[in-house]
Amino acid sequence: MQFNVQDMTCGHCVAAITQAVENAFPQAKVSINLEQHRVVVDNVDDAAAVQKIIEEEGYTPISAE
Secondary structure, three states: OEEEOOOOOOHHHHHHHHHHHHHHOOOOEEEEEOOOOEEEEEOOOOHHHHHHHHHHOOOOOEEOO
């Protein structure tokens, strides 16, 4: 699954999102392209749950699927 997260702007943002998703889904593979504001999460089937986790970190994810 992919999300555009336009308000993700720095390394801290990347770390916060990655840690939050991996804490909730230890099997998750999180890839982030900061320049494109793109978050890709593999090995997780619940896009709504991942989106909520990113929102709870203070960001605004938009599904890019």
